[in-house]
Amino acid sequence: MNVIVCVKQIPDPALPGALDPATNTLKRDGKLILDESDSYGVEMALQLVDAAGGGEVSLVSMAPNGEVSGMRTALAMGAARGVLVSDPALQGSDALTTAKVLAAAVRRLGGADLVIAATESSDGYTGTVPEQMAELLGLPSVTFAKKVAVEGTSVKVQRQTEEGYDEVTCTLPALLSVTAGVVEPRYPSFKGIMAAKSKPIDEVKAADLGISPVGWAGAGQQIASVTQAEARAAGEIIEDDGEGFTKIVAYLENLKVI
Amino acid sequence: MSDYTPPLADIKFAMEAIADLGAIVASDRYSGADEATVEGILAEAGRFIAEVIAPANRDGDTIGSKWQPGGKVTVPPSFEGAYAKWVESGFGAMSFDPDFGGGGLPWIASIAVQEMLTSANMGFSLCPLLTQGAIEAIHVHGSDEQKATYLPKMLTGEWTGTMNLTEPQAGSDVGAVISKAEPADDVAPGAWRISGQKIYITWGEHDMASNIVHLVLARTPGSAPGTKGISMFLVPKFFVNADGSLGDRNSVQCLSTEHKMGIHGSPTCVMLYEDAIGWLVGGENEGMRNMFTMMNNARLSVGLQGLALAERAYQQALQYSVDRQQGRAIGAPAGASSPIIEHPDVRRMLMTQRAWIDALRALIYTNAAAIDLGAAARTAGDRDGARTWQELTELLIPLSKSLSTDVGCEMTSLALQVHGGMGFVEETGAAQHVRDIRISPIYEGTNGIQAADLVGRKLAMRGGAVITDLLDEFDGRGAALARVEGCAAYAEQLSHATALCRTATAHLGEVAATDPRTLLSASSPYLRLLGTTVCAGLLAKGVLAAAGKDDDYHRARIASARFFGEQILPTVSGLLPSILASGAPLYGLSASQLASR
Numbered sequence: 001m002n003v004i005v006c007v008k009q010i011p012d013p014a015l016p017g018a019l020d021p022a023t024n025t026l027k028r029d030g031k032l033i034l035d036e037s038d039s040y041g042v043e044m045a046l047q048l049v050d051a052a053g054g055g056e057v058s059l060v061s062m063a064p065n066g067e068v069s070g071m072r073t074a075l076a077m078g079a080a081r082g083v084l085v086s087d088p089a090l091q092g093s094d095a096l097t098t099a100k101v102l103a104a105a106v107r108r109l110g111g112a113d114l115v116i117a118a119t120e121s122s123d124g125y126t127g128t129v130p131e132q133m134a135e136l137l138g139l140p141s142v143t144f145a146k147k148v149a150v151e152g153t154s155v156k157v158q159r160q161t162e163e164g165y166d167e168v169t170c171t172l173p174a175l176l177s178v179t180a181g182v183v184e185p186r187y188p189s190f191k192g193i194m195a196a197k198s199k200p201i202d203e204v205k206a207a208d209l210g211i212s213p214v215g216w217a218g219a220g221q222q223i224a225s226v227t228q229a230e231a232r233a234a235g236e237i238i239e240d241d242g243e244g245f246t247k248i249v250a251y252l253e254n255l256k257v258i
Numbered sequence: 259m260s261d262y263t264p265p266l267a268d269i270k271f272a273m274e275a276i277a278d279l280g281a282i283v284a285s286d287r288y289s290g291a292d293e294a295t296v297e298g299i300l301a302e303a304g305r306f307i308a309e310v311i312a313p314a315n316r317d318g319d320t321i322g323s324k325w326q327p328g329g330k331v332t333v334p335p336s337f338e339g340a341y342a343k344w345v346e347s348g349f350g351a352m353s354f355d356p357d358f359g360g361g362g363l364p365w366i367a368s369i370a371v372q373e374m375l376t377s378a379n380m381g382f383s384l385c386p387l388l389t390q391g392a393i394e395a396i397h398v399h400g401s402d403e404q405k406a407t408y409l410p411k412m413l414t415g416e417w418t419g420t421m422n423l424t425e426p427q428a429g430s431d432v433g434a435v436i437s438k439a440e441p442a443d444d445v446a447p448g449a450w451r452i453s454g455q456k457i458y459i460t461w462g463e464h465d466m467a468s469n470i471v472h473l474v475l476a477r478t479p480g481s482a483p484g485t486k487g488i489s490m491f492l493v494p495k496f497f498v499n500a501d502g503s504l505g506d507r508n509s510v511q512c513l514s515t516e517h518k519m520g521i522h523g524s525p526t527c528v529m530l531y532e533d534a535i536g537w538l539v540g541g542e543n544e545g546m547r548n549m550f551t552m553m554n555n556a557r558l559s560v561g562l563q564g565l566a567l568a569e570r571a572y573q574q575a576l577q578y579s580v581d582r583q584q585g586r587a588i589g590a591p592a593g594a595s596s597p598i599i600e601h602p603d604v605r606r607m608l609m610t611q612r613a614w615i616d617a618l619r620a621l622i623y624t625n626a627a628a629i630d631l632g633a634a635a636r637t638a639g640d641r642d643g644a645r646t647w648q649e650l651t652e653l654l655i656p657l658s659k660s661l662s663t664d665v666g667c668e669m670t671s672l673a674l675q676v677h678g679g680m681g682f683v684e685e686t687g688a689a690q691h692v693r694d695i696r697i698s699p700i701y702e703g704t705n706g707i708q709a710a711d712l713v714g715r716k717l718a719m720r721g722g723a724v725i726t727d728l729l730d731e732f733d734g735r736g737a738a739l740a741r742v743e744g745c746a747a748y749a750e751q752l753s754h755a756t757a758l759c760r761t762a763t764a765h766l767g768e769v770a771a772t773d774p775r776t777l778l779s780a781s782s783p784y785l786r787l788l789g790t791t792v793c794a795g796l797l798a799k800g801v802l803a804a805a806g807k808d809d810d811y812h813r814a815r816i817a818s819a820r821f822f823g824e825q826i827l828p829t830v831s832g833l834l835p836s837i838l839a840s841g842a843p844l845y846g847l848s849a850s851q852l853a854s855r
Contacts, residue, residue: 187306190348193299
């Protein structure tokens, strides 16, 4: 069983991020790391391949520079190889362009039994790329997977909903978006890290995939302006005169949480 | 979320700009990794350690490892899971021999992982640390069969190791060991029966690993008194069958664990050997020689603990100083409450911690690099180079061990001070670091013994020239340092400090032969003087590397080093008079006069 995982390399969320004042987009010129949301997909893929008793996990990723640190993390976890679409021209790409590029990268790898993505990235949060990719690739799309099992030529998914979950079965090949927490991602081991050094990353340009226009030129959106988020208001302090709990109860009732 | 953040950029800077990792990985011996690979490994190791090992630190302190009736020792539940993941990670094997499952990386890379592991959880880190010492001893002195039987599982950490030296009457004086070993050829050819009681055995018993490999010092029949008659034995907790599976339990048990001031997560065991079956490691009467093999690495790792806990405590103090608002800082508007980080004395405390952390990291990573460059030179057949690096290693070891652990005690205390009254409250967590680090100036050769080693063996190397060579190197850096913007005063202080070191070194060289009491009475202040100066000289190397790189990070490196040069280095001036003074006043009061008041 072969699985392809879409992985995004993002600026470390632990560090203070900054916007490029010229484009109003997140600065991505520093070191990029594997988006934590994607580590769940990588782990899921590794477990599915393991359970199937054979096959490979491959990665597809897109970045405006040649950064591979985040992909190396996924390779160190156990993925076998990757395609990185690295091209300064990609800067400013919207979700649909991203989906076109990643779908083309999936085709370049010859497709797979299953394509896995996170529900959304931790820096852009558009949350639409997986479904757009499924459409472009002509694959069934199952979203918000919280449990995944492959049975023969179909995949059985527990799909997270607000109230609980739906049970969805669909035929392979398919594209799934998985939630954080679907599995516990492993940490790359020392041996995994050393082995990842020699795993191939096929670095290509958007033009190599025949995708044009990309970046700002291909984007159906523009960022008109960016405003500072409102500072969080100070909390309300209740002096406990022995009856403080009644005020807490009233406050929670007002929020309709009790 | 973890409350420990691996200082990856600072570790990288210490390795690359000061300790010369580039030269290490350029050597044939360490050609398996380049700087980028090491950086990538440390990033992943750091994340793992911060997320998996650090969160168990409080449990180590509050729950602790506990002796149970029957001799079992239980560890905090969070330790068990963390240790299993540590084994899976394989980071413990990075720098060991690939023939036994190691990664063959330079030692400095393991030192970086050790730094993070120790910062994250010192009590926990001692288990891999002791295992590492046992691995080295077996690797260098063990038989092929011992290596094949024990090393692979010890490298992964599936089995752990211990060092059994101390006995009630044999502490710093290892030669006073009385544990016995008698031939047990009736059991198996080459087997010995070991009997005796050992104390202070770190991780001597626990339930995190399936087997424990004890290395025990004992005397064979008719052996010479003192250190010359001591042999080392390998005594497994469980015997290992021919197929590698575990067999019967050996006759070794944990009688109790100590109730300690700190490192509660690490069980400190009293071990009883009653006709336990063991095998010689190396030859008979070669136990002390075996110990010396691993002593440098062990002392460096203990020195590292001072740096590591200073770092951990600093991170917490810094956060508190930003969050805590109290009083109005100079220049703040009337009626405002300022974060305490804005008050000058709090700033002094924070800068002192930061600058010392940078300084100790420079010292310890340079020490580790000297070990690697020495090994690389030996591999390349470069005997002169090997000797030079070995000399530097030998000189730096007592400095790394003593200065770093002494300063570690001071800096964890300063970090607690930043918290004000909250620091004295256990739940804050600042006190744990003060308690945990306090053992480090004591074990692995007390700091007094390190100072004696410095003025005894190390000062005598090439008649003191190993020291003056290093001072020459620092003086050679002075002119360039003075040209870096804002560093003229630092350069002046460095030049002054090296002059003090030269005076002190020459003086001690003279009294060494004639007045050993004066020599030893000056040993601790001399170690502080030389160690602090070496730190300043190494930081200057970092300044020169950072100068001209016009970014905030490198400017911060220079600012921290400059603080060290202007605010910390000058404190050594007061040490010279006590070094030059006679040792007689130390004995100005007799023992009874000391008591009668």
